[in-house]
Amino acid sequence: MTRSAITIEDVGKAAGVSRQTVSRVINRSPKVSAKARQRVEEAIATLGYVPNAAARRMGGARSFTLLAVIERGAGGAGAGERAGRLPLDAMLLAGLECCSAAGYHLLFEQIDRSPPTGLAQLNRALTALSPDGVILTPPLEERTDLRGAIEGRGVTLECLGERTEFGRAVPGIDDGALGEAAAQHLLDLGHRQIGFVTGSVDPQRSERRVAGYRRALASKRSRAHRHFAADGRLSFQEARELARTWLTPTIRPTAIIAETEEVAIAVLEAAHELGLDVPRDVSLIALEDRASLARATPPISAFHQPYGALFGAACERLIAKGEKQAEPTGDGEGAEPQASLEWIGRESVTKAPRSV
Amino acid sequence: MTRSAITIEDVGKAAGVSRQTVSRVINRSPKVSAKARQRVEEAIATLGYVPNAAARRMGGARSFTLLAVIERGAGGAGAGERAGRLPLDAMLLAGLECCSAAGYHLLFEQIDRSPPTGLAQLNRALTALSPDGVILTPPLEERTDLRGAIEGRGVTLECLGERTEFGRAVPGIDDGALGEAAAQHLLDLGHRQIGFVTGSVDPQRSERRVAGYRRALASKRSRAHRHFAADGRLSFQEARELARTWLTPTIRPTAIIAETEEVAIAVLEAAHELGLDVPRDVSLIALEDRASLARATPPISAFHQPYGALFGAACERLIAKGEKQAEPTGDGEGAEPQASLEWIGRESVTKAPRSV
DNA sequence: CTGTTAGCGCTTTCAG
DNA sequence: CTGAAAGCGCTAACAG
Numbered sequence: 038m039t040r041s042a043i044t045i046e047d048v049g050k051a052a053g054v055s056r057q058t059v060s061r062v063i064n065r066s067p068k069v070s071a072k073a074r075q076r077v078e079e080a081i082a083t084l085g086y087v088p089n090a091a092a093r094r095m096g097g098a099r100s101f102t103l104l105a106v107i108e109r110g111a112g113g114a115g116a117g118e119r120a121g122r123l124p125l126d127a128m129l130l131a132g133l134e135c136c137s138a139a140g141y142h143l144l145f146e147q148i149d150r151s152p153p154t155g156l157a158q159l160n161r162a163l164t165a166l167s168p169d170g171v172i173l174t175p176p177l178e179e180r181t182d183l184r185g186a187i188e189g190r191g192v193t194l195e196c197l198g199e200r201t202e203f204g205r206a207v208p209g210i211d212d213g214a215l216g217e218a219a220a221q222h223l224l225d226l227g228h229r230q231i232g233f234v235t236g237s238v239d240p241q242r243s244e245r246r247v248a249g250y251r252r253a254l255a256s257k258r259s260r261a262h263r264h265f266a267a268d269g270r271l272s273f274q275e276a277r278e279l280a281r282t283w284l285t286p287t288i289r290p291t292a293i294i295a296e297t298e299e300v301a302i303a304v305l306e307a308a309h310e311l312g313l314d315v316p317r318d319v320s321l322i323a324l325e326d327r328a329s330l331a332r333a334t335p336p337i338s339a340f341h342q343p344y345g346a347l348f349g350a351a352c353e354r355l356i357a358k359g360e361k362q363a364e365p366t367g368d369g370e371g372a373e374p375q376a377s378l379e380w381i382g383r384e385s386v387t388k389a390p391r392s393v
Numbered sequence: 394m395t396r397s398a399i400t401i402e403d404v405g406k407a408a409g410v411s412r413q414t415v416s417r418v419i420n421r422s423p424k425v426s427a428k429a430r431q432r433v434e435e436a437i438a439t440l441g442y443v444p445n446a447a448a449r450r451m452g453g454a455r456s457f458t459l460l461a462v463i464e465r466g467a468g469g470a471g472a473g474e475r476a477g478r479l480p481l482d483a484m485l486l487a488g489l490e491c492c493s494a495a496g497y498h499l500l501f502e503q504i505d506r507s508p509p510t511g512l513a514q515l516n517r518a519l520t521a522l523s524p525d526g527v528i529l530t531p532p533l534e535e536r537t538d539l540r541g542a543i544e545g546r547g548v549t550l551e552c553l554g555e556r557t558e559f560g561r562a563v564p565g566i567d568d569g570a571l572g573e574a575a576a577q578h579l580l581d582l583g584h585r586q587i588g589f590v591t592g593s594v595d596p597q598r599s600e601r602r603v604a605g606y607r608r609a610l611a612s613k614r615s616r617a618h619r620h621f622a623a624d625g626r627l628s629f630q631e632a633r634e635l636a637r638t639w640l641t642p643t644i645r646p647t648a649i650i651a652e653t654e655e656v657a658i659a660v661l662e663a664a665h666e667l668g669l670d671v672p673r674d675v676s677l678i679a680l681e682d683r684a685s686l687a688r689a690t691p692p693i694s695a696f697h698q699p700y701g702a703l704f705g706a707a708c709e710r711l712i713a714k715g716e717k718q719a720e721p722t723g724d725g726e727g728a729e730p731q732a733s734l735e736w737i738g739r740e741s742v743t744k745a746p747r748s749v
Numbered sequence: 750c751t752g753t754t755a756g757c758g759c760t761t762t763c764a765g
Numbered sequence: 766c767t768g769a770a771a772g773c774g775c776t777a778a779c780a781g
Contacts, residue, residue, distance in 0.1 A: 042773095042774095043520075044773090044774055044775085045774065046774080046775095054751080054752085055752045056774090057751070057752060057753080057775095058750090058751065058753095058777060060775065061750095061751090061776095063775095064776085068751085069750070069751085070751085073750080073751080086514075086521040087517050087521050088521065088774085088775080089520070089773085089774055089775075090447075090521045090522055091446075091448075091450040091451050091456070091522075091523070091773090091774080091775095092447075092449045092451055092757095092773070092774030092775045092776090093774080093775060093776080094757090095447050095448055095451060095757045095758070095759095095774075095775065095776085096755090096756065096757045096774085096775055096776045096777070097757080097775065097776045097777075098776080098777080099776095100581070123761095124482070125481070125482035125485055125486070126480070126481035126485075129481055129482075129485055129501060130481070130503070133501055133502070133503045134503070137502070137503065142500060142521075142522070143500075143501070144499075144500060145485060145489055145499070146491065146493070147486070147489050147490070154652075155750070160441075160443075161443050163444040164399075164445070165443050165444065165445060165498075166446055166447075167447070167448045168496070236526060240771080255780090273688050274662070275674070299684065299688075302685075302688070329685045331759060332629050363549065363778095398758095400757095400758055400759085401758065401759065401760095402758080402759095406762085410768090411767070411768050411769075412758090412759080412760095412768095412769080412770080413761095413768060414766090414767065414768080416761095417761065417766095417767090419759095424766055425766070425767085426767090429766085429767085442760080444758085445758055445759075447758080447759090448757070448758030448760090449758080449759055449760080450759090450773090451758075451759065451760080451772095451773045451774070451775095452758085452759055452760040452761065452771095452772065453759065453760045453761075453773080454760080454761080455760095506781040526781095546761085609753060609758085609761090712761085744779095
């Protein structure tokens with residue numbers, strides 16, 4: 038089919054214009070007469086011309102490349118390690134979808150946890166690829182060294198979200214809001230004795246979520262978080278044990294928030310073992326969504342952060358900024374912000390019993 | 394740190410050689426004196442030089458880029474759609490690991506199912522990126538149009554595996570071997586009444602696996618596959634119903650192979666509902682591995698295809714071929730083939746009862 | 750609005 | 766073994 042060398046030159050010749058005009062058409066520059074544009078577009082179509090990505094980013098300012106940086110280990114390794122990790126598959130797909138639609142290319146780069154090595158790796162990637170934008174994925178948004186390296190080169194940076202810390206907005210997914218929303222949801226149903234079972238691989242993430250949960254409880258004067266909040270990453274077994282401990286005495290949680298699918302299932306098992314009914318005796322909410330939650334008995338509700346969509350939205354913002362810089366047509370806003378919380382209502386949640 | 398413009402020229406100047414020599418050092422050409430090489434390497438280190446990927450693939454023959462092509466939808470969408478799909482996260486990680494180690498870049502491209510569109514998209518990507526190698530992921534290896542487009546350009550092509558069909562090797566993962574191995578494992582334990590529950594989203598894949606299973610059974614004169622083989626994609630509920638049907642009569646399977654994690658759990662539930670013990674009354678094997686299998690009661694064994702590792706191996710082969718072409722130092726073999734089957738022994742399997 | 754002129758950073762010739 | 770010359774395909778900067 039396509040011979041190995043249809044260049045902008047060939048298109049120009051076929052359309053009877055200079056290659057510069059062709060270039061302008063490709064880059065959607067408004068400074069081209071409608072007539073010329075049409076002829077060029079026809080020529081492009083007939084010749085099957087496709088711009089060469091490498092050449093494009095050579096002389097040019099833009100590279101049409103986005104770089105997603107992930108921390109080594111953040112995606113998990115074996116089959117057993119997905120829970121509580123970055124859903125890279127969803128992110129890849131969402132990113133690809135949005136990039137290819139805009140003619141961009143998306144590259145992933147894995148960097149080591151160790152600060153000096155990681156920074157060096159990022160720098161390498163940055164100079165090798167000269168991307169138009171970079172997405173720092175959790176928990177890398179915290180790394181000021183990385184942010185500095187990126188911004189120092191004048192490369193646009195995006196993260197998966199934003200949260201408020203000590204009164205000011207910092208990049209990063211709003212984990213606190215997640216913990217708070219889940220707790221609030223249960224509080225609104227009348228629950229006061231609400232437990233929180235941690236399970237994420239990222240302790241900071243857990244901490245922020247727990248903090249949000251505590252906030253919500255404190256606002257209702259509940260002191261449950263003093264008794265029913267786990268901390269540190271719990272394994273399946275540990276979570277089950279803990280849930281058993283909590284659910285055995287008379288004063289026990291009427292609702293539990295489980296940080297991962299894994300620990301949610303563990304809590305469910307513990308409840309079953311103790312002859313407790315979910316949701317009649319205990320309501321249960323997971324903070325991530327997985328297929329197994331949907332087919333548990335009963336199906337478990339989830340509040341979760343749609344990482345795939347958030348990642349796609351970050352790509353879109355990056356692309357929008359790039360386009361705006363190129364052609365400052367006051368396009369204004371662009372994509373509306375992606376909701377960073379999603380509620381999947383299933384049967385594991387109900388109103389609190391009258392008296393506790 | 395790194396100023397925005399350290400080029401091969403700068404390195405040459407610092408090392409007192411021409412940029413050509415620097416280029417040779419970067420590309421590991423043997424035609425450089427040890428002394429020159431060392432001086433250049435030092436200069437590279439002190440200056441923190443990093444070759445520009447775009448420039449490299451411009452004039453040059455090699456692009457140091459690998460392209461992985463996936464079918465739109467092959468990775469699944471929501472949280473509930475992972476079972477039976479491509480584990481893109483594991484593939485991405487494995488590919489990244491091996492590419493970055495070799496100084497290559499890995500790009501993913503999603504193409505539509507529809508043949509003409511998909512082919513056009515692939516062609517676009519091919520001319521835009523001019524990758525050194527392409528990996529066609531399942532079920533795209535079957536597409537002769539895609540293979541033709543790739544090979545027609547002289548680009549190296551790799552798939553995740555190879556299987557024999559009608560006596561000759563064709564690209565693609567050996568699903569038949571998987572079904573056969575699982576059945577054989579059970580036959581070796583004395584089972585004869587072995588069931589097979591399908592669940593994959595790819596009907597062709599299921600068919601090949603079932604065929605392998607039938608082969609194994611036929612070799613032992615078992616006729617179980619006439620009664621206990623499902624076909625078509627079963628949902629969780631359907632799989633559970635089917636398992637109940639099979640497990641109720643007197644003549645019933647003593648072992649069941651479940652194609653996905655989802656249907657494996659369904660079978661397990663059915664067994665429990667009927668008061669049957671796994672593995673005492675029924676052995677159970679899944680053909681994919683997921684965390685939930687490990688914490689099921691009892692933990693479920695799995696025979697599975699390590700897609701991540703297979704993908705990484707494909708990347709390695711591609712890179713090896715590229716290097717060999719550049720420098721035909723009879724390196725011979727290179728990476729030994731990645732085993733395409735993995736057995737995860739857990740407690741759901743045991744010997745067949747004496748009489749059935 | 751359009752064409753011309755220079756490169757981008759690297760690699761491939763091809764001579765030394 | 767090493768260097769010099771000549772682009773790769775495209776785009777920014779200028780002139781028209």
